[in-house]
Amino acid sequence: MTSPATICVIIAANNASGTIARAIRSALREDRVAEVVVVDDGSTDGTAAASRTAEDGSGRLRVLSLETNKGPAFARNHAIAHSSAPLIAVLDADDFYLAGRFDRLLAKNDWDFVADNIVFIDGRGQVVDPEVPEFEAAPRFLDLRGFVEGNISRPGVSRGEIGFLKPVMRRSFLDAHGLRYREDLRLGEDYELYVRALLHGARYKIVHGCGYGAVVRPDSLSGRHRxxxxxxxxxxxxxxxxxxxxxxxxxxxxxxxxxxxxxxxxxxxxxxxxxxxxxxxxxxxxxxxxxxxxxxxxxxxxxxxxxxxxxxQPDTANPSPLRYLLPATAAQK
Structure with missing residues (x-):
């Protein structure tokens, strides 16, 4: 039985012509995805045209263009405003979903936000879908304290990089509490939104199975904060x-x-x-x-x-081994 298509994938893209098609295709191959909304955020490299090359004929892809760069928060809000599916999933323009992500992630319905593990992939080599082990789901719920502390770095202590999680969000919860990204933020806009959601009582569920591929590049925008x-x-x-x-x-x-x-x-x-x-x-x-x-x-x-x-330990052109955001245990066969 085919799962219902209930998800809108929103992608804010700025000068991402080299990666955007891969991101879109990874979303369109998921049966649960009803629409993919790309917002070309003032790109100068043909990102919008590259996005349209990923169209699969299903009519689910929509590409919107902004004349000037407004930042990821504005672009994501713009995408939300021009979509209607009841669930919203964020995808960065240089990342991609692993096949079958949403079938695994949405197996239960006891959440307002739900996120899974992330595999980090060295972008210096050829980027392909990695062979990721099947991990125990080990579901748990984040409270405000756990989430915020997971975003505070401490010398010699891994912070778990909780802020990198890419949850699926219920549109009804966002609308009920008037929640959208704060558009003056170009850093931590996800963190700030999730904090406000948790203060409004959001059930933020984490499962440790892996469904999101994050490509790590030396020139990533996330490493060039003002x-x-x-x-x-x-x-x-x-x-x-x-x-x-x-x-x-x-x-x-x-x-x-x-x-x-x-x-x-x-x-x-x-x-x-x-x-x-x-x-x-x-x-x-x-x-x-x-x-x-x-x-x-x-x-x-x-x-x-x-x-x-x-x-x-100088940097080399050799890709690093895969690493995962959350500690996970391989599922028993």
Whole structure:
């Protein structure tokens, strides 16, 4: 029996002509996908034309174009506004779904958001569908504390990269609570949306089976955050912290995340000043902002250590082994 097509896949794409067709085809091969909406976010490389080459004749693909770059949050909201399927799935333009993802992911109906494991694929080699083991589902539900703490880096401790998860979302839940991506964010727009959803009581389910392929490239946009992007993200935390009646435990963990992001901002601001005006002016900035000194000194030390380790283990053209976002156990045969 064929599963009902209930999913809209939304793809925000900017200068992704080399990867967008692969992403679209991976979505269209899924029987549960009712529509794929691509928003060409002000591209200059023919992304829209490349998207249309992936049309499979089913009429499920729609390509929308923005004249200027508005950022992923605006593009995703635009896609949501121009779609109607009851479930919404996000796909990045350089990533792809593993075959059968949604049949596995939607096996049960006890969630408002549901996400699965991610396999990270080295983009320096030829990118093909990886052979991924069948993992135990081991379903669990994320609460606000677990989600936010999963987005805070700690020296020597893996944070689980929870913010990279790509959940399927119920449109009815988003609409009931007036939830959309915050369009002034170009970093952490997913994190901010999921935090607000969890505060509204979203049942955020995680299964450890793997259905999403994330391609890791040295020139990825996610590795080129602006100082302003970090500032807007910690300001977004502050806006949520100003919510009347916010539970104390929720406020405490959000303050930790705000402090973490603000520390990253202070380091980036220090380095910007150093590059633009020299070490002396950067030092004066630190002295005028003594609360930022621990973040600056710790960040500089961490950067030097990372550079040293990279020098000892230089990057090569050989693809790295597969790694997974969430720890998982192979299913018993």
């Amino acid at each position: 100082t302003l992007d970090l500032q807007r993200l910690y300001e977004a935390d502050r806006a949520i912290l100003a919510t009347p009646g916010l539970p104390k435990e929720s406020a405490a963990v959000l303050r930790r995340h705000e402090c973490h992001i603000r520390g990253r901002y202070e380091l980036r601001r220090f380095l910007d000043i150093k590059a633009e005006a020299g070490t002396w002016q950067a030092g004066l900035y630190a002295l005028r902002n003594p609360s930022a000194i621990p973040a600056i000194s710790g960040g500089v030390a961490a950067d030097k250590l990372a550079a040293f380790m990279a020098h000892r």
